[in-house]
Amino acid sequence: MNDELYEADELSELIDRVVLHGAETIGVESSLDEETAALVNDLRAMAQDISMREGFARELEERFLARETVPASQHVVGEAPLRRFWAQLVQSFSQHHWATAAALGLLLTVAVAPLAAVGPQPVWADLQRLLGYVPGVGFVNLEDTRVLMAPVEVTRNGVTLRVEQVLARPDHTVIVIRSEGLPPEDQLWPHGAREDSDYQPRLRLSDGRTLISESWTLRLGAGMLEFPPLPADVYRVTLELPRLPLLPAGAAPEAWKVLLNLRPATGALVAELFPQPYAPPHASDTHAGITLHVLEVAHSPQETALRFQVQWRDSDWEFHNIGGDQSPVLRDDLGHVYLDVVPSSSGSLVQTKVIRIPDNLEITPTPTPPLPTYEQTKAFAPASPSAQCLTLWVDALEFEVPAEGSFTVDLGDDPQVGDYWPLDVSLTVAGFPVHITGAQLVHEELQLRDGSRQRTLLQFDIGLVPDQGDRTLRGLYLDGTAAGFSGSGGGYSRVGGLRASLDLQEGQSIPSGSIRVWVRSAGVLIRGPWTITWTIPGADEAGATPVTLHPKDAVQTRNGLTLGVEEVVLTDRLTGVRVGLEDPPPGATLVSGLRSYGSIRHQGLALEDDRGRHYDHAGDVYWRPYNEPEPDLKAFVFGPVQPLARRLRLHVPAVEIALPAIAAFDVTVPEGLTMTLDANDVPWPASKPWEVDIPLRIGDYELHFSQARLEELNGTTLLTLTSDPYRPQKDNRWLSGLQLASVTAPDGRAVDLTSAFSHAGPGEEAGGLYQAGLAFDVVDPGTGTVRPGCYHVKLDGVTVAVQGPWTLVWNLRAP
Amino acid sequence: MAGGENDARLVTAARRNRAAFVALYRRYLPRVYRYVYRRVGNQQDAEDLTASVFTEALESLEDYREQGSFAGWLFTIAHHRVADHHRRQRKKVDFRQVAPFLADPALDVESRVEQKERLVRLAATIRELAPDRQEALALRFFGELSNKEVAQVMGRSEAAVKMLVCRTLRQLRRRCGEDER
Numbered sequence: 001m002n003d004e005l006y007e008a009d010e011l012s013e014l015i016d017r018v019v020l021h022g023a024e025t026i027g028v029e030s031s032l033d034e035e036t037a038a039l040v041n042d043l044r045a046m047a048q049d050i051s052m053r054e055g056f057a058r059e060l061e062e063r064f065l066a067r068e069t070v071p072a073s074q075h076v077v078g079e080a081p082l083r084r085f086w087a088q089l090v091q092s093f094s095q096h097h098w099a100t101a102a103a104l105g106l107l108l109t110v111a112v113a114p115l116a117a118v119g120p121q122p123v124w125a126d127l128q129r130l131l132g133y134v135p136g137v138g139f140v141n142l143e144d145t146r147v148l149m150a151p152v153e154v155t156r157n158g159v160t161l162r163v164e165q166v167l168a169r170p171d172h173t174v175i176v177i178r179s180e181g182l183p184p185e186d187q188l189w190p191h192g193a194r195e196d197s198d199y200q201p202r203l204r205l206s207d208g209r210t211l212i213s214e215s216w217t218l219r220l221g222a223g224m225l226e227f228p229p230l231p232a233d234v235y236r237v238t239l240e241l242p243r244l245p246l247l248p249a250g251a252a253p254e255a256w257k258v259l260l261n262l263r264p265a266t267g268a269l270v271a272e273l274f275p276q277p278y279a280p281p282h283a284s285d286t287h288a289g290i291t292l293h294v295l296e297v298a299h300s301p302q303e304t305a306l307r308f309q310v311q312w313r314d315s316d317w318e319f320h321n322i323g324g325d326q327s328p329v330l331r332d333d334l335g336h337v338y339l340d341v342v343p344s345s346s347g348s349l350v351q352t353k354v355i356r357i358p359d360n361l362e363i364t365p366t367p368t369p370p371l372p373t374y375e376q377t378k379a380f381a382p383a384s385p386s387a388q389c390l391t392l393w394v395d396a397l398e399f400e401v402p403a404e405g406s407f408t409v410d411l412g413d414d415p416q417v418g419d420y421w422p423l424d425v426s427l428t429v430a431g432f433p434v435h436i437t438g439a440q441l442v443h444e445e446l447q448l449r450d451g452s453r454q455r456t457l458l459q460f461d462i463g464l465v466p467d468q469g470d471r472t473l474r475g476l477y478l479d480g481t482a483a484g485f486s487g488s489g490g491g492y493s494r495v496g497g498l499r500a501s502l503d504l505q506e507g508q509s510i511p512s513g514s515i516r517v518w519v520r521s522a523g524v525l526i527r528g529p530w531t532i533t534w535t536i537p538g539a540d541e542a543g544a545t546p547v548t549l550h551p552k553d554a555v556q557t558r559n560g561l562t563l564g565v566e567e568v569v570l571t572d573r574l575t576g577v578r579v580g581l582e583d584p585p586p587g588a589t590l591v592s593g594l595r596s597y598g599s600i601r602h603q604g605l606a607l608e609d610d611r612g613r614h615y616d617h618a619g620d621v622y623w624r625p626y627n628e629p630e631p632d633l634k635a636f637v638f639g640p641v642q643p644l645a646r647r648l649r650l651h652v653p654a655v656e657i658a659l660p661a662i663a664a665f666d667v668t669v670p671e672g673l674t675m676t677l678d679a680n681d682v683p684w685p686a687s688k689p690w691e692v693d694i695p696l697r698i699g700d701y702e703l704h705f706s707q708a709r710l711e712e713l714n715g716t717t718l719l720t721l722t723s724d725p726y727r728p729q730k731d732n733r734w735l736s737g738l739q740l741a742s743v744t745a746p747d748g749r750a751v752d753l754t755s756a757f758s759h760a761g762p763g764e765e766a767g768g769l770y771q772a773g774l775a776f777d778v779v780d781p782g783t784g785t786v787r788p789g790c791y792h793v794k795l796d797g798v799t800v801a802v803q804g805p806w807t808l809v810w811n812l813r814a815p
Numbered sequence: 816m817a818g819g820e821n822d823a824r825l826v827t828a829a830r831r832n833r834a835a836f837v838a839l840y841r842r843y844l845p846r847v848y849r850y851v852y853r854r855v856g857n858q859q860d861a862e863d864l865t866a867s868v869f870t871e872a873l874e875s876l877e878d879y880r881e882q883g884s885f886a887g888w889l890f891t892i893a894h895h896r897v898a899d900h901h902r903r904q905r906k907k908v909d910f911r912q913v914a915p916f917l918a919d920p921a922l923d924v925e926s927r928v929e930q931k932e933r934l935v936r937l938a939a940t941i942r943e944l945a946p947d948r949q950e951a952l953a954l955r956f957f958g959e960l961s962n963k964e965v966a967q968v969m970g971r972s973e974a975a976v977k978m979l980v981c982r983t984l985r986q987l988r989r990r991c992g993e994d995e996r
Contacts (some may be wrong), residue, residue, distance in 0.1 A: 008981035012962055015980070035988045042937055043956045050849040050957070052862075057844055060866050061837055567887050711828075761825035773827050 011036070018044050025795040083143055094121055116459040132265075132274035134165065138377050139277055139307050142270050145169045146235060146262035150267075155181070156253040163239060163258050165772075173203070173211070173227040175260075179244050183251055201225050204257075235262045275300040277307075277464030280534030283343035288444040289313045294392055295375070299536075303341055303379040304330060304390070310374045310397060318398045319374040324396025324472070324525045330380040332387035334546055336573055337622045338380040382621035384573045386546075388539040394530040398474060398523060401430045405519040407457075409439050415510050417443040417456060430522040432473040435463040441510065458485065460517075465498060475523035476500040483515035484508040546571040551810030554650075555582055559732050563652060563806040569623060570812075571639060575607065575615060576623040577650055578635040579808070591799055592633030594654040604653035606803075607638045609645035641812065650808045655735055656801050661699035663795045667692055669746075669778055671788040673710055685712040690720065699798050700733045702726075703772050710778065710786065712762075716755055717786050718775040723760075725769035732803035735760040735772065739797035743776050746789025751777055822885035829876055829978055836876070840869055843886065847893050850958035854897040854950075864900055868893045887967030890958050894950070894968050933991075940990045948983040 011749070018040055132142050146168035159181040167174040194426035203211040216225045223245040230237065241256040243249070263269060271278075275298045283294035289312065296307040310319050322328055330338040366602040383390060407425040418441065425436040442457045465473045478500050480486075485502035502517065504510065555564035562582040569576040581590045593605070615638040623637050641648065641709045675685040687710040694705035705721040712718075728734040738758040743751035753776060760772035780787045822839070829836035847868055852861040871892050943951060947969070954965045962980070966973045 004978070004981070007985075008977045011981050011984060012977045015955060016961065019956055035991070036984060039937075039984055039988055039991070042934055043952065046934055046938065047849055047853070047957045047959070050852045052848050053844070056848075056862055057841075060844070060862075060869065061840060755826070761826075 001684050014040060019047075041290055052749060086699065097144045100114070116725075130282035131154065131277055132270045132275050133296075133300065133305055134274055135518065139296055139298065139305070140167065140169075142167070142169075142265040142274075145265045146230065147265045147269065147273060148260060149263050149273075149666075152258060152260065154258050156256075159244070159252045161244060161256050161258060162774075163240070163260060166260055166262060168230045168262055172214075173230055175201075175203075175225045175227070175239060176223075177225065177239075177241075177245070178222040179252075182244070182247070190769070193768045198630075200242060202240040203227050203230070204240055205231070205234055206236055210240075230262075236260070237262070257538040266727065270424060277305075279536050280532075283532050283534045285528070285530040287528040287530060288526050290397060292392075292397070292528075292532065293534050294534065297384055297390070297534070297536075301382060303381065304338065304383045305377060305379045306330075306392065307375065307377045308392070311371050312373075312399070314372060315372050316402045317372070319372075319397070320523060321398040322376065322378070322394055322402050324398060324527060326391065326395045328378065328394045328565065331391045331393060331624075332389055333389040334384060334571060335569075335623055336384055336387065336571065337624050338383060339622070340621045341379040341381060341620065343787040371554070382573075383536075384571060385574055387536060389533055389535050391531060394528060396472075396525045396527045396529070398455060398525045400477070400521050401428045401524045403476075403519050403522045405429055406516055407436065408514050410514045410518050411510070413512055415441060415512055417441045417510075418805065423460075427519065429476060429519050430473070430524055431468050432465050432471070432522070432524075434465055434476070437461045437463050453455075455506070457501045458504070458512065459499055459501040462500065464500040466499070470527040472525040472527065473498065473522060474525050477503050477523070478521055479518040479520045480515065483511045483517075524717070549810070549812070554808040554810035556806045556808055558804045558806050559802055561655065561657070561802055563655065563804070563808065565639055565650065565808050565810055566584055568648075568810070571623075572640055573621050574623055575638045575641050575648075576605065576635055576640070579650075579652060579806075580634060582619075584657070585659070590634055591656040591658050593652050594656060594801065604651075605636060606651040607636075608649050608687055609641060610647040610649075611642070611645060613642055615639045615641065646813055647809060647811050650806075652804050652806045654801055654803050654805070656799055658739065658797055658799050659699055660797050661795070663696055663698040664793060665694050665696060665705075666790050666792050667694060667705075667708060667719065667721065668790045669708075669710070669786065669788045673786070673788075675710065675712060675717075686710060696723075698795055701798060703735075703743070705772075705774070711775070716777050717779050718755060719778045719791070720768075720773060720775040725771050728770050734770065735798055736801045737799040738774055738795050739799065740774070740776065741794040743794070744792040745780075745787050746791065747777075747780075749785065751791070752781070753777075816855045826876065829873075836839040836873055839872075839885070843889055844869070844956070846886075846959045847889065850890065850953055851893055851897060852882055853953045855900060855993060860900065864893075864896050868896050871896070884964055884967070886960060887964040890954060890960055890964065891968045893958070894954075937987070937991060940987055944983060944986065944992075946988070948979065952983055 014037075046642045131139065133139050138807075146166070147233075148163065148166040151162050151164045153160050155161075159179060161177065161179045162177055164176045165174075166176075201213040201216065203213075205211070211227045211230070213225045213227050216223050237260050239256075239258045239260055241258075244252055244256065245253050277296040277298040279296055284291050286292075291311045293309040293311065295308055295309050296305075298305045308322070310322070312319070327340050329340070332338070405427040407423075407427065409421060409423065411419075412422065420438060420440045422438050424437050427434045428434070438461045440459050440461075442459050444455050444457060460476075460478070463478070475498060480502040483504055485508075486505045520805055536727055549568040549570070551565050551568065555562055557563075561584070563579055564582045566580040567576075567578045567579060579590070579593050583590065584590070605617070609615070617636070617638060620650055621637075623635075636650075670690065673687040675687055689707045689709040692705055692708045696703040696705060703726065706724045707722045709720055710717050711720050738755050738756065743753065743756070745751050756776040758772070758774045761770055774793075776791075778786050778791070822842075825836075829839055844865070845985075848861060848865045849922070851864045851868065855861055855864060868889070872889055876890070918967045941952065943950070950969065951965060954960045954968055955962075958965075960968070962976045963973045965971075965980075966976045969976065971979070
């Protein structure tokens with residue numbers, strides 16, 4: 001055993017050296033054999049061999065950069081300022097008085113109402129009935145289409161292959177398949193997987209001819225297969241699959257054959273088979289001359305799909321994106337907020353494929369030409385069967401707008417990667433005053449699947465560009481082809497400003513001397529919001545309202561805090577639970593319920609019923625009744641409760657509370673500090689740190705701020721104070737932040753605390769030590785420069801994380 | 816390896832500033848992607864899941880009160896996302912799909928072929944390991960986590976992880992040796 005421990009230690013050190021510290025290939029170690037060393041090297045090589053698709057990192061980064069930053073309240077420092085809009089919507093229930101007459105029985109009835117029953121009754125004319133929404137495919141015109149009347153399936157040796165739908169259209173044939181009863185996943189590849197490339201489904205016609213699938217989207221045992229169009233008058237074909245999708249040889253029965261009998265799509269058949277789209281009347285909103293129309297809506301158990309159209313005036317503009325800082329959302333009259341469904345890799349074309357409906361079938365009276373238009377289909381989480389109205393909310397639309405302008409950069413005689421050229425170039429781009437402050441030659445290594453590729457960029461930093469009315473500049477597209485650059489990128493700089501870049505053409509040497517750069521276009525965000533509300537056809541006007549409960553006895557005391565369930569909202573799409581403190585300590589307020597504590601996550605916050613059913617955190621729908629402003633961090637949202645549930649149990653791992661406490665101190669910002677970029681520390685400009693000596697006793701906590709520095713964040717300069725590492729006083733309760741009451745600048749004026757924040761928590765990987773930080777703005781709003789001198793800081797409280805867990809139980813039915 | 820102290824600063828800043836979150840994202844993207852790719856075995860799912868891991872991290876940043884490291888917290892999210900994915904898809908990872916196994920270009924042709932064959936064999940052998948052993952290897956080598964961080968993700972003690980990895984490597988070594996014979 002000692003040998004094993006010794007070996008484990010040796011191996012661990014070796015792996016750390018290779019994996020964590022990037023050591024080169026290792027040789028035979030003193031006590032480790034050659035095979036082990038080779039094995040570690042090989043595992044490392046395998047890991048390093050995984051590379052990302054070109055552009056993935058940047059695409060994802062831009063998505064994150066496009067999210068909003070929510071200013072923190074100065075009295076809730078350390079609290080979730082950076083959140084996705086829709087993650088905030090678990091809302092205060094207290095201000096919204098739901099009709100309480102709704103009986104629980106009604107709720108339970110609603111909860112089990114099949115979602116398939118959602119949506120409108122057929123309201124279209126016969127011609128319009130040929131328009132259908134096929135989940136996973138999109139809005140399709142089923143004119144001249146042969147379809148499968150009902151799913152058909154074949155079962156062999158316990159494995160079922162089901163053909164869910166066939167759309168034999170004039171231009172191609174689509175078949176949606178799924179299988180069940182596959183072997184457990186750990187038995188599927190005992191001897192290695194086959195290559196997928198020889199997957200070759202066929203359609204065999206009655207005369208023996210076959211059609212070979214042109215393309216497909218596969219999941220394990222399922223897929224959407226595309227074939228050439230069927231010959232006219234063919235209504236009977238056989239689907240032949242050599243193997244179920246993605247299954248290795250021998251894992252399941254093979255050589256599948258399924259006979260498919262098709263029927264011509266008629267209005268009645270389409271209405272029966274597919275969710276019926278409807279065209280909401282007058283469903284449009286216009287801002288800044290840009291109109292957003294909702295053309296079609298379809299409800300299915302999987303999603304609510306919208307086909308929308310953007311129409312604008314200037315034919316030189318090009319539509320780029322729906323949604324600005326926030327993703328578009330769909331809301332209903334009950335208070336649900338439905339998020340857009342992240343495109344699954346299940347082959348759904350809902351978000352990527354736009355199927356044009358012929359003009360003679362257009363369901364909107366809005367004329368399209370000559371105004372430029374853009375159409376897209378977008379899917380949201382399925383709407384509640386109880387909803388009567390839906391509202392599409394879009395905060396902004398982004399366009400690429402032509403721009404003119406140019407400037408020169410003198411790169412000198414021998415420009416090198418890393419060189420930086422300060423610039424002072426002022427331009428007007430698409431109506432925005434743009435100030436280019438510098439350029440830098442940067443070398444990047446792109447990780448590609450077939451290896452890495454090097455490239456050189458000339459990056460331009462752009463000062464903060466003020467909005468022009470309802471317009472925000474999102475990016476510049478530059479042209480430097482004359483100097484050997486190709487392409488143009490963009491993004492945000494490290495301080496939150498814009499950045500534009502030029503790629504050096506491959507094989508091209510870095511140009512020297514003066515080069516001219518042209519501004520060709522700009523990404524411009526037009527802010528609305530666009531709000532479009534419509535009534536769901538066929539919805540019951542006396543629809544059910546969500547049930548609200550106020551359980552009396554769902555309380556528990558842990559670590560000196562009594563937590564209770566204040567309100568429960570039960571709908572057919574979610575369960576919302578808001579917690580609160582009962583008899584809190586003097587001055588204490590509950591800031592938030594915490595979903596995790598320590599390393600417990602996901603399992604930490606839990607809701608289950610008396611039948612042992614576990615309800616997951618609702619991921620695609622939130623609860624936020626209309627007109628309620630900020631999110632309530634004390635509320636959680638789970639999936640809808642099952643009708644047979646009698647009792648619910650909520651497990652809350654921890655909470656964060658705010659406690660009053662008083663403290664004050666002075667800190668001095670020296671003169672002459674310079675800001676530099678240091679990639680090894682923080683990734684934005686910062687000054688060299690300087691030592692401070694600020695002992696702080698606040699509430700039950702003692703800190704010592706020992707380091708200060710200036711950091712440029714979000715277009716301003718913050719003084720950041722960092723404490724010495726400290727050991728938390730108690731395992732079940734620790735300081736999570738400081739609450740700033742005021743900061744007085746050296747000139748006696750009050751500092752705007754909008755940008756201020758504080759956080760305390762684990763500061764180092766080893767040793768379980770914590771650190772606290774505090775930051776506030778030190779820029780003189782009059783001059784835009786840092787105000788050196790002595791700042792007087794007053795604190796009026798702390799936030800503290802308190803470990804539970806609290807288990808809160810309440811009945812859903814009267815005893 | 817990126818230090819936990821810097822992570823803590825970045826997390827603090829990221830609560831206020833999207834650029835700071837991007838710094839965290841840049842720091843951990845390759846590691847998370849490799850780990851996820853290793854576990855799901857194809858680019859499309861790896862991209863979707865990696866995006867969802869960082870999205871959840873961004874959304875949950877206010878919940879981050881870890882006593883362990885940020886890396887451990889982030890990979891716990893990844894761990895659960897991958898598990899959810901497998902539950903949903905009932906899909907087994909094909910370890911051989913993990914990468915085309917580019918052999919070290921510094922080696923001569925014969926050695927490169929040999930190395931490639933060895934890696935393919937190793938991948939097949941790994942696939943036959945118990946799930947927890949595969950997971951430990953993925954976190955340690957592909958996610959580049961320390962024993963302590965792996966322990967945080969897997970809910971085990973650091974010593975248990977150290978021993979698990981050691982035994983896994985010993986098992987691999989033995990099986991690879993058997994294959995060669």
